[in-house]
Amino acid sequence: MYLATFNQLNDTLCFVELWLLINFTSVQVSSRLVLVTSFLMAVSVGCADKNGNWNNPHAPEKEGIRVMYSVFTSPPKNLDPVRTYNLDEATLIDQIYEPPLEYHYLKRPYQLKPLTLTELPNLEYLNADGAIVSEDSEYVAYSRYTFKLKKGIQYQPHPAFAVNDLDQPYYSFSNEDSAKKFRVLADFKRVGTKELVASDYIYQIKRMADPRLQFPIWDIMSNYLVGMKDLRKQLVEARRDNPKDWLNLDTFPLEGVKEIDQYKFQITLHKKYPQFKYWLAFHFFAPIPMELDRFYNLPGQQEKNISLAFHPVGTGAFMMTKHDASSEIILEKNPNFNAQYYPYEGETEDESNGLLMDSGKPLPFLDKIIFRLEKEAIPIWTKFLQGYYDRSGVGSDSFDQAVDMSVDGIALTDEMQRKGISLNMTVEPATYYMGFNMLDPVVGGYSEQQKKLRNAIAIAYDEQEQISIFRNGRGEIAMSPLPPGIFGYQSGEWGLDKKVFDWVDGKPVRKPIEIATRLLSEAGYPGGRDRITGKPLVLNLDTTKNSGDTARQNWLIKQFNTLGIQLNIRATDYNRFQDKMESAKAQMFFWGWFADYPDPENFLFLLYGPNSRTGSGGSGVNSTNYNNQRFNDLFNEMKVMSNSPKRMKIIQEMLEIYREDRPWASSFHPTTFILNNAWVKNFKPHGISQVTLKYQDIDTELRENRRDEWNKPVVWPLWLFASVCFLVVLPGYLAYRRRQTQKVI
């Protein structure tokens, strides 16, 4: 009896120890589990949204506020409009900045319209003496653009524009000690605004010449904009003694830019550059007032990341109110936004698609856009299906769940249709291609044999199969470098690449492999062997390493095997691949190009000889190093022309030269699939412009209802888990008790 009591006492002590140690006891495990389960439930309930949804990842918003939830997949590098040249960053800052022009949201082909201007800029051509000449004149030495700004456009509230009673900058200090109390931008409590004026655009153009800002298209703009190179020299000189000092660019002259009055200015370019108008719709030409540059260059500000690279400021529909690159970026409606209205016109089907229902209504519709950092595709897709993200792309992992592909075409799956999700498919203004290095002694060159070898490969390489297998059909075979929507693109039989395809029953059909075999034989490689040496033809495809590419590599080897060619895939890391490209050591490779602007020049320059990578120190866009004098001459003629039948004719001749020389084995234009939940309104993808969010709207009530419907918490698994734990622990406890109380003798 005594022994049993002692043992029980010991047990009790141990349980107390164990409780302290681990917060569990075997006898109390089941009840603890219930408690823990209840705690987790309580936490979840406590964190639930107003509809009782436990899995809502968003903080509650005020009633009546229209918020769009979106994602960004990598932290933005730099948000300065003179520096940003990246789609993800443009998605953010293009909602904030307003260059002089913008693209029409609904009309296709892409069409420019004034944004902060009263009308499209007036273009005049001048001769070397400054006299006006006609566009067709052979004496055109300069192009002069005149801009007239709308009056009354105001910047977003910002401390840079705060002024004191003397109308001087409110925040002004000359040493870092004075700046110590301002650790973040929000510490500058007083804000102000100012009107958009011509000098703001001029100031930004001068910033392009600042070498510290690393303007991405300096090579292009410095060649055209009169006086840019001189300005850069002056800036370098001015910084020689005091490299860290702020320079007021208003004090430096730029010959090619002239302020006529407060709302009017001129830009003068060397010769003709018709593509310049497209750059005027790019954020590179967004206005940056001197006051803003001064503010961000106050002592100590740049070191604290209080700069344009982190805090963009503009006149656009939205302003950035939070920039936490590690988790969240928030854009909110700019209270000073100038009156702009939803368009009345669009494409024919826009009306039936409900895209003209808000015509004439003031923009923007949204009050807030929250971008959350999501690095993985699965959480984005899951939250989209739960209604917590309004929009999603369709990745390979989620493709089968989202889209049904059949002989009837592409359609949403039943699950997506039940949710009311809509699908937008857009052929991007982009071209992906497999290129030959034209400097390579085997696949490059311009002899008939070398052309036949390339043509044989072009016929054997079944791009359509590649798109079907590895891109889920998301792409369109390219007949030339020009994608749909770009002047010079021709659909149907007119645009057919007759070296590779035949037109059969109203559609392109790849030529039979026998033709490719014959061409290969004529090229000196019958059956894939060198006619002279008898050695097999081994070609190298240089690519970047990706562990998931094995299936695709096997497929590529099979494609070349149909001709008897042995394909050696040299997968390497990205840096080594870039080295090979720059030194022209790659033989074949994959490359791609997304349009900067909707002009054939922006694609055909990929084949322009002087743009070759080897000829431009690695910075050229002509990765194949293709160089055909006739093509180059036609390019030079075509690039300065306006769209016309004559230009079309030249482009077609250039495309025939390209097909004859075949520097690209094959190419396609990617198709993007975008899914929108039912409550997203006015969405129309725009291949060139990112200024789309001010036109979009959200039906918040519908979203609330759907979220509520789709996210009811299922609690039975918690009780099941608790029960299972109980059933596991109880026999163990009983066995222990039995062992402890059983008599030894």
Place this chain on the structure above:
Amino acid sequence: MWSYIFRRSFYALPILIGVNFFTFALFFMINSPDQMAQAQLGIKHISPEAVHEWKKARGYDRPLFFNDEKNGLDTVTKTIFFEKSVRLFIFDFGKTDEGRVILDEIKKRMWPSLAVALPVFVVGLAVSIFVSLIVVMFRASLFEFSVMVVCVAMFSISSMFYIIGGQFLFGKLWSLVPVSGFIADIGALKFLILPIIIGVISGFGGGVRIYRIIFLEEANKDYIRTARAKGVSELAILFRHLFPNGLIPILTGVVVVIPTLFLGSLVTESFFGIPGLGSFTIDGIRSQDFSIVRSMVFLSSVLYILGLLLTDISYTIADPRVRLT
């Protein structure tokens, strides 16, 4: 003890220099400053001038290890290696290539990392030790066999499976917690539940197997037999006698990781959208940002060395016979 700590700290210096040297050498074996500039500036229209300006602004326009344009000490000090390394030893990590202050990022991001890593560590350790002790209590039984089979199975499954499966079950199918995300206030609780549960589960199999072996070895010693002969209950034997004596080998593996908890987990933070230091490191690797990579490797080394020191100190607490001299 203080002389021991001082001596060990002194020994740490050459280790840190070596780690820093190897990090630098390995990084620049596969990256050149030009390639870093190109990665940062984008892939369209990169002019040689822009690359030069980028390198100049960040101090990458100097030679890597040896500057033959200089004389004397400057041949070594006016190099990327020296200029980027020497400041690390006073914990001046500088800025990322994008211009963010790394120390500020570390200060901000260590808390979300800790919010996940600390509960996973504490709960995971407690559960694993508890279960392994229970298994030892029922050794050579069907219960032990069943638990070990389950543990081997759990140990063999990739942590990615737990993460994706957990997100599917708890977040999507049952709608009990958010699939991913983070809020820097009390609302973070609901975002932490799932990564903590998954962290504990994914470490459970391996933990129980190791601790069971440690405790089994102790369970066969004479003092346990003596205690049992005295009539001490099994639970008292386990938790009062066996557990403290099994602590030394456990501490060897456990204390060393405590300081590194700040650094977070690369995979977990990436999948759950936790804005911690693991996520920061991944960003640095992806964007070829040497400033981030070297800082995080250096910090990891410092914390690991600190962990080893703490382990030695913890021996003296766990076993009074141990003296640090």
